[in-house]
Amino acid sequence: MVTAAAHQPLAERLRPRTLGEVIGQQHLLGEGMALRLAFESGQPHSCILWGPPGVGKTTIARLMADAFDAQFITISAVLGGVKDIREAVERAEAARDGLHAQRTIVFVDEVHRFNKSQQDAFLPHVESGLFTFIGATTENPSFEVNSALLSRAAVYVLQPLGEDDLRQLVTRAQGIGAVPAIEKAAEDRLIAYADGDARRLLNTLETLAVAAQREKLEQVTDVWLLRVLGERMRRYDKGGEQFYDTISALHKSVRGSDPDASLYWFVRMLDGGADPRYMARRLIRMAAEDIGLADPRALRLALDSAEVYERLGSPEGELALAECVVYLAVAPKSNAVYKAFNEAKAFVKKDGSRPVPMHLRNAPTKLMKDLDYGKGYRYAHDEAGGFAAGETYLPDGMAGTQFYRPVDRGLEIRIGDKLRELKRLNNQKD
Template sequence: MSTSSRHASAHPPLAERLRPRALSEVIGQQHLLGDGMPLRIAFESGQPHSCILWGPPGVGKTTIARLMADAFDAQFITISAVLGGVKDIREAVEQAQAAASGLQAQRTIVFVDEVHRFNKSQQDAFLPHVESGLFTFIGATTENPSFEVNSALLSRAAVYVLQPLTEDDLRQLVGRAQALGAVPALEDAALQRLLAYADGDARRLLNTLETLSVAAGSAQLAQITDAWLLKVLGERMRRYDKGGEQFYDTISALHKSVRGSDPDASLYWLVRMLDGGADPRYIARRLVRMATEDIGLADPRALRLALDAAEVYERLGSPEGELALAECVVFLAVAPKSNAVYKAYNQVRALVKKDGTRPVPMHLRNAPTQLMKDLDYGRGYRYAHDEEGGYAAGETYLPEGLAGMRFYEPVERGLELRIAEKLRQLRDRDRDQGA
C-alpha cells in the first residue's frame, strides 16, 4: 500500500513525466471526461463518489483516480490487489480515520488497482467504510466487473468503461514526448508501426518510445526509421489477454463470423487469435463445436474436416499446422448452416430434466432370459430390416405419453434438404398405417 505524493525523481520514466496534472491534459476517454459527460460532471460537482474504472491496460485508470484526488484535495491511498490484502485495507481505514479527524479534516480516496484480484472477503472489507462515507472507493480493473466484483460492492459504485486509445490519441502522446525532447524524430512508416504495436495502450507506447530513444541515442540516430524500429522491436506481438474478456470477445467474434457465413471475417478473427498467442488447440476444439452446433447434418463433412484439422495441427504444430485450421475455418464459414440437431438436443435435454423417468415400452425392452420373455419383454417388436424399405411403418419408439412428439426438424439447406424429404416420406407411411 502506498500514499500518493508527487516526489520528484532524478530520472522519472517518460510515462510519469507525461502523466496529466490536470483534467484538460488527459488524452482520450472524452465519452467520460468531455463537457457534460459523467466523470466531468463528477469532477465539477466537488463531490467524489465511489466508482469502478473498467478498461484495458494503459488507458488512464490510475491517472483519472489521481486527478480525482487532486480535484477534491483528498488523501490518495493506493492498494495493489495483486500484492495487498486485508492488512492493507485495515491500514487504509486507519489513515482515512486519522485524516478525517485532523484539524483540517481531509477526505480520503482509496484506489485499488486490479480490484478483481481481491477475493470476496477482501472486497467485502470495504463495504462498511464506503457506506459510512469514511473514504471514497475507486477500483480499477481490466476484467468485466459483472463477473469479478461482488454485487454488494458493485451496487455501491458507479461503473465507468474506458476505451483503448485511438490512433489519433496515441499520435498526440508521441507529439508531447517529442515536445519534451524525450524522443528523436520518427519516420512516418516507423510511427505507424509503433502505433500499431502500442495497440491502444498509452503506457506500452511510452515505455517503448523510451526504450527506442535510449537505443537511438547509443546508435547516434537522428531519426528512427521503420527498418531500424523493426530490428529493435523484433517480432511484433499484440497485447492479448489469454484468459480475460478480450479473449472471449475474440473467440465469440470468430464463432459468429463462421455462423454468419463470412469467410473473410472468420479468417481475420482466427489470425487475430493466433497472432495474439491463443492456444491453437483451443481454437481447434472450438471449430469442432462450430461444426456440430452451426452446420450439423447440413454438411456432415464439416465435423470430419474439423477433427482432421485438429489432428494435422497436433502432427505439425505451429506455424505449419495453422494452415489446416485456416482451411477448416473457411470451409465452416461457407458450408450450409443448420442448428437443427443442436436445438433438438437442447429440447430433449430440457424435457428429460423436468420430466419423470418414463418406463421403456415393453416392445423395446431386451429379453435375454426366459423370465423376461414370460414378462412380455420385447413382445410385439417389429424388426425394421424385415419390413418394406427397411422401415416399420406405424411403429412407435418414444415412451408412453410422448408418442408423436417432434424434436428434430431439419432445415431446408444442404444435406438436410434430403433428410427432410426422407422424413416426410416416412411420416406419410406412418399416417397410412394409422399411427
C-alpha cells in the first residue's frame, strides 16, 4: 500500500489508493457487484452514496475520479453554497475545453444539507454531462434529496463496517508502525467503541498511540484503555435515519411481543442519547395503537411511567419506562381501535355531512320540541339491562356499518362477546 507522509492524520495515511484496498462494502465493490461494474465500465455515472459516517463514501468517490482520470472537485454542503457550485461549473468547463479534455467529478459531502434551490443548481449540468455528480449523505435520500436530482442519480447504500473489517484496519495501522501492540481484550473494546465507523476507529487509535508513546507503553492493555478512553460511547444520530430505524425496531419488537428485543432497542436508544420523554411519548402511542382495549391497563401504565420519569428524572425514572416496555411487549395485542379510528376517518372524509337523526337531537327549547327534536328517543337506562334494543344511532343510510371489530385476545374477547349479544338483542327486537 502506498502511504502518505507520517505527519498526515492516520485516516488519510491509510486511505485506500486502489479499489482492492477498500475494506468493507463488498456487496457493492465485490466481483460482479454494482459499483465494481461501474468502475470497470469506463463510464462514470452520477450517484448518491448513502450510509453512516466513516464507511468509505469519500474514498469511493475519490477512487472513481482516479479510475476515470477525472478532475475531482469537493464541495461541503455544510460550508458551501451556490458560489461554490458556480466555481465548480467553471472549473468543469475549463477542464472539458482544455487541451486534454478532462472529465470532472463533483463530490458533494453532506448533500442533504443543501436546500432545494442549491440542489436544483446541479440539474442542468448533470443533464448536459458537464460533470458527474456524486453526493454523500447519512440521511435517507428519499426524504432529503430533490426528486429531480434523485431521478438522475443511482443510489448506493453503504453499510457500517463489520468487526472483521475493523480488525483489518487495526492490523494495517500496526503494519505502518502507527500504533503499538494491542491486547485482545483492548482490541475488542476498541472495535465495539468504533461501532462500524472506520474514521472513529482510526482517530481513536491515533489518540491512543500518542498517549502510549508519552507513557512509553509497549502494549495497549484493556485496563489502560479504559482509563484513557473513559466511558464507552456509542455513535447515535438523534435526529436522522438511524434514530428512526431504532425507534421503528423498538415499536415492532413491542408489537411482536418480544420483551428481550424490546428492552434491547429501548436501552440502545437511551445509551445513544435519546430523550426519555420522547421515549415515554412513544410508549403511550404503542399502548394505544397496538394493545388498545385488549388490555386498557397498558395505556394507564404508560401514562404512569411517563409521570414517574417526570418526577424522578434520569437514571431512576428510566426503570419505570423499562417496566412499561416489558409490560407492553407481553400484553395481549389488538389494533382494532386503531383500525376502526382510521376507517371512520376515511369514511367521514369522503362522505357527505349526513344530518343527525331527529330522535338523537337535543331539544332544550319549545321550538325544537315542536319541530320533533328528540322525538321517539329511548333512554337506555330505563330499558331492560340498560340497553334500548332495536334503537339506531347512525345517520340514515348507514345501517349495518361497522368500524370496530374486536380481536380474540385479552379483554377484547369479552368485548366481542358483549357486542354479539347486543346484536342478537337488536335483531330480536327487529
